[in-house]
Amino acid sequence: xxxxxxxxxxxxxxxxxxxxxxxxxxxxxxxxxxxxxxxxxxxxxxxxxxxxxxxxxxxxxxxxxxxxxxxxxxxxxxxxxxxxxxxxxxxxxxxxxxxxxxxxxxxxxxxxxxxxxxxxxxxxxxxxxxxxxxxxxxxxxxxxxxxxxxxxxxxxxxxxxxxxxxxxxxxxxxxxxxxxxxxxxxxxxxxxx
Amino acid sequence: xxxxxxxxxxxxxxxxxxxxxxxxxxxxxxxxxxxxxxxxxxxxxxxxxxxxxxxxxxxxxxxxxxxxxxxxxxxxxxxxxxxxxxxxxxxxxxxxxxxxxxxxxxxxxxxxxxxxxxxxxxxxxxxxxxxxxxxxxxxxxxxxxxxxxxxxxxxxxxxxxxxxxxxxxxxxxxxxxxxxxxxxxxxxxxxxxxxxxxxxxxxxxxxxxxxxxxxxxxxxxxxxxxxxxxxxxxxxxxxxxxxxxxxxxxxxxxxxxxxxxxxxxxxxx
Numbered sequence: 001x002x003x004x005x006x007x008x009x010x011x012x013x014x015x016x017x018x019x020x021x022x023x024x025x026x027x028x029x030x031x032x033x034x035x036x037x038x039x040x041x042x043x044x045x046x047x048x049x050x051x052x053x054x055x056x057x058x059x060x061x062x063x064x065x066x067x068x069x070x071x072x073x074x075x076x077x078x079x080x081x082x083x084x085x086x087x088x089x090x091x092x093x094x095x096x097x098x099x100x101x102x103x104x105x106x107x108x109x110x111x112x113x114x115x116x117x118x119x120x121x122x123x124x125x126x127x128x129x130x131x132x133x134x135x136x137x138x139x140x141x142x143x144x145x146x147x148x149x150x151x152x153x154x155x156x157x158x159x160x161x162x163x164x165x166x167x168x169x170x171x172x173x174x175x176x177x178x179x180x181x182x183x184x185x186x187x188x189x190x191x192x193x
Numbered sequence: 194x195x196x197x198x199x200x201x202x203x204x205x206x207x208x209x210x211x212x213x214x215x216x217x218x219x220x221x222x223x224x225x226x227x228x229x230x231x232x233x234x235x236x237x238x239x240x241x242x243x244x245x246x247x248x249x250x251x252x253x254x255x256x257x258x259x260x261x262x263x264x265x266x267x268x269x270x271x272x273x274x275x276x277x278x279x280x281x282x283x284x285x286x287x288x289x290x291x292x293x294x295x296x297x298x299x300x301x302x303x304x305x306x307x308x309x310x311x312x313x314x315x316x317x318x319x320x321x322x323x324x325x326x327x328x329x330x331x332x333x334x335x336x337x338x339x340x341x342x343x344x345x346x347x348x349x350x351x352x353x354x355x356x357x358x359x360x361x362x363x364x365x366x367x368x369x370x371x372x373x374x375x376x377x378x379x380x381x382x383x384x385x386x387x388x389x390x391x392x393x394x395x396x397x398x399x400x401x402x403x404x405x406x407x408x409x410x411x412x413x414x415x416x417x418x419x420x421x422x423x424x425x426x427x428x429x430x431x432x433x434x435x436x437x438x439x440x441x442x443x444x445x446x447x448x449x450x451x452x453x454x455x456x457x458x459x460x461x462x
Contacts, residue, residue, distance in 0.1 A: 011352070022313065025259070032255055041245040054254050061258045074222035080205065080235030083242070084214075087207030134244045153241050158208050178202050181237025188240035 021069035137187025201230035350378035398437035
């Protein structure tokens with residue numbers, strides 16, 4: 001069971017999304033302040049470039065504004081809803097980029113990953129504790145599972161693409177990904193208790 | 194055919210196309226098992242984000258987003274009802290009612306569809322901000338327990354009261370209302386303290402007939418904020434209609450009809 005502070009945050013964020021759905025710009029700014037750092041980090045990791053990530057971040061939050069009224073917490077937590085929206089937007093951007101670069105030798109997002117902006121010290125400090133637990137959980141995974149999980153989570157590849165690339169059965173990849181997500185969740189829970 | 198765990202995982206990873214995503218959302222809204230799986234995998238993916246180096250976008254990004262929202266083509270979500278989940282409301286309430294022993298966050302259940310009306314009140318009264326809340330199926334068993342409904346309603350009102358402390362210092366408020374029991378709470382903040390003889394008065398407008406119903410005086414005294422309970426005489430609620438709320442500033446004795454200026458409301462009058 002999640003601790004009260006965690007539940008409190010989920011409830012507050014659900015309330016913010018509801019207010020955004022009703023056209024409340026102040027609530028939108030509040031949610032942006034909460035969600036933009038992690039979603040920006042996700043976009044940088046998936047796209048490999050901070051400038052592209054900022055453009056995609058704009059698209060993500062325009063979608064948050066436009067679709068907030070559709071949010072239904074019967075389906076997911078507010079952050080999960082925003083994260084799914086962000087991942088889909090990043091995947092779309094990656095596919096668009098791949099189409100634009102078709103025929104060229106593609107330098108992968110990993111090679112471009114070193115961007116120029118300095119990390120935000122306060123945000124980094126806030127995240128450091130969680131990261132130690134989550135990193136520990138991630139490191140505890142077998143190397144194959146960890147590699148598959150990272151490819152799926154951060155390289156914008158589908159489970160089927162990763163299965164084909166590494167020559168693993170698709171069912172195995174799916175199983176590893178699900179197990180990996182549950183392991184990460186457990187790591188986060190340990191941190192929060 | 195995908196299993197539920199596969200569907201939930203693919204949903205969280207953003208692998209589904211639009212139609213598949215909608216189908217999963219529709220199913221998860223009525224399937225606690227699928228909802229729980231999405232919750233678990235979503236939490237796992239969220240945890241993975243905490244492992245990334247924390248980054249903050251440049252301050253110009255928010256301004257650029259807001260410019261895009263202000264363009265005429267940007268979507269304006271105002272007229273859409275927004276659904277909150279029972280779990281979210283329950284989480285709000287649970288913080289307040291912990292220890293009371295309310296196993297289920299029970300709300301009204303009138304007709305086929307339980308509803309709590311939550312209306313945001315603003316001073317300009319031109320901005321419709323009305324939220325409809327729909328509980329999950331777990332509330333059905335306790336839906337007829339009036340006492341539980343009242344506790345849940347009170348808890349939500351109180352929780353929102355705490356949350357709204359962080360709102361900008363401007364005149365506003367909200368009303369939460371249970372059409373099934375005709376009970377509700379109204380909260381106001383940053384209203385002008387009344388002078389001698391003046392009273393703030395709450396009115397509820399029937400969503401279908403437009404008839405006005407007197408919900409009583411707000412005993413603010415010299416304060417500029419407060420959270421108050423109100424109860425209307427029993428009347429058969431009109432299914433599918435949303436009531437309106439507004440507050441007027443009246444002279445002296447209890448008025449039979451609103452005569453003073455409207456101070457807060459959620460629709461133009």
